[in-house]
Amino acid sequence: xxxxxxxxxxxxxxxxxxxxxxxxxxxxxxxxxxxxxxxxxxxxxxxxxxxxxxxxxxxxxxxxxxxxxxxxxxxxxxxxxxxxxxxxxxxxxxxxxxxxxxxxxxxxxxxxxxxxxxxxxxxxxxxxxxxxxxxxxxxxxxxxxxxxxxxxxxxxxxxxxxxxxxxxxxxxxxxxxxxxxxxxxxxxxxxx
Amino acid sequence: xxxxxxxxxxxxxxxxxxxxxxxxxxxxxxxxxxxxxxxxxxxxxxxxxxxxxxxxxxxxxxxxxxxxxxxxxxxxxxxxxxxxxxxxxxxxxxxxxxxxxxxxxxxxxxxxxxxxxxxxxxxxxxxxxxxxxxxxxxxxxxxxxxxxxxxxxxxxxxxxxxxxxxxxxxxxxxxxxxxxxxxxxxxxxxxx
Numbered sequence: 001x002x003x004x005x006x007x008x009x010x011x012x013x014x015x016x017x018x019x020x021x022x023x024x025x026x027x028x029x030x031x032x033x034x035x036x037x038x039x040x041x042x043x044x045x046x047x048x049x050x051x052x053x054x055x056x057x058x059x060x061x062x063x064x065x066x067x068x069x070x071x072x073x074x075x076x077x078x079x080x081x082x083x084x085x086x087x088x089x090x091x092x093x094x095x096x097x098x099x100x101x102x103x104x105x106x107x108x109x110x111x112x113x114x115x116x117x118x119x120x121x122x123x124x125x126x127x128x129x130x131x132x133x134x135x136x137x138x139x140x141x142x143x144x145x146x147x148x149x150x151x152x153x154x155x156x157x158x159x160x161x162x163x164x165x166x167x168x169x170x171x172x173x174x175x176x177x178x179x180x181x182x183x184x185x186x187x188x189x190x191x192x
Numbered sequence: 193x194x195x196x197x198x199x200x201x202x203x204x205x206x207x208x209x210x211x212x213x214x215x216x217x218x219x220x221x222x223x224x225x226x227x228x229x230x231x232x233x234x235x236x237x238x239x240x241x242x243x244x245x246x247x248x249x250x251x252x253x254x255x256x257x258x259x260x261x262x263x264x265x266x267x268x269x270x271x272x273x274x275x276x277x278x279x280x281x282x283x284x285x286x287x288x289x290x291x292x293x294x295x296x297x298x299x300x301x302x303x304x305x306x307x308x309x310x311x312x313x314x315x316x317x318x319x320x321x322x323x324x325x326x327x328x329x330x331x332x333x334x335x336x337x338x339x340x341x342x343x344x345x346x347x348x349x350x351x352x353x354x355x356x357x358x359x360x361x362x363x364x365x366x367x368x369x370x371x372x373x374x375x376x377x378x379x380x381x382x383x384x
């Protein structure tokens with residue numbers, strides 16, 4: 001029966017789990033805009049189906065999937081591929097998880113309007129690129145799964161680059177794109 | 193326990209179910225390219241979690257979600273909104289379900305490259321627009337859920353417009369975009 005039910009949970013799903021134990025110890029949970037997320041001591045990321053035991057002890061679960069890039073032109077994609085580092089670097093002892101919900105106004109925009117705000121106005125890719133060599137990151141999509149957040153971005157970096165990560169967040173939050181952000185939580189963690 | 197497990201199945205999921213009973217009676221299942229899909233007598237669309245009883249008698253289930261449009265500019269979106277008809281029109285007694293898988297080459301392209309092939313080269317939106325008043329349709333995404341198909345498009349129309357629907361399929365299958373289609377099944381149905 002468990003096997004049968006697992007069919008309803010897609011392969012591509014990653015669940016972010018806030019609980020009393022886990023892979024990353026929470027240092028701070030800050031509500032940037034909108035309603036708060038319950039305080040938890042640990043966060044874990046689990047691929048595929050969420051284990052029932054984990055689920056029963058957890059405070060929240062956010063489901064997501066990774067996907068192809070939606071706004072990236074050829075030359076930008078090339079540069080991202082060249083400079084990006086994969087997650088799991090043993091020297092990167094700090095992590096940040098930033099769930100975001102964008103407004104209905106954002107989702108009513110057409111593709112060309114969203115691209116213009118995202119990059120031509122807000123320089124989301126251009127501003128982020130210089131951080132790529134020392135801040136790993138993975139964007140996850142949640143909106144299409146009916147979740148409370150549209151995106152969860154997961155970052156990993158060395159504690160010696162905490163200030164640079166704060167600077168990246170500060171830069172993005174000042175942009176035109178961020179006027180469409182209705183809810184944002186900033187969770188900082190250290191590897192267990 | 194069932195309640196708990198349902199949490200792992202997102203709100204936004206629609207399942208297409210091929211089975212021995214259902215909402216739409218199959219008239220034909222034609223493999224356009226790639227490997228075939230098992231023959232079934234009926235197809236149903238189910239929102240949310242797939243019922244276990246349905247699942248045990250079904251021959252196949254394809255999970256999907258609807259999403260925002262990925263390639264549509266403001267003026268195109270405007271025209272689509274004005275001309276599109278919703279599904280469920282009582283006069284539309286025929287349906288078509290077309291699951292498609294695109295090649296890895298397609299998914300390695302950047303957003304601007306995919307847009308160029310999709311519309312500037314293949315005129316996907318422009319060619320489809322004149323059919324909108326008498327052919328309802330909904331695009332569903334499956335790739336991000338780890339399914340065998342990337343997309344399922346569901347169409348409804350009156351049997352008196354069968355030839356126009358065939359003409360739409362013919363037009364799209366000749367395009368540059370369709371060179372990136374690795375697998376395509378064309379299922380035609382009549383309302384039960």
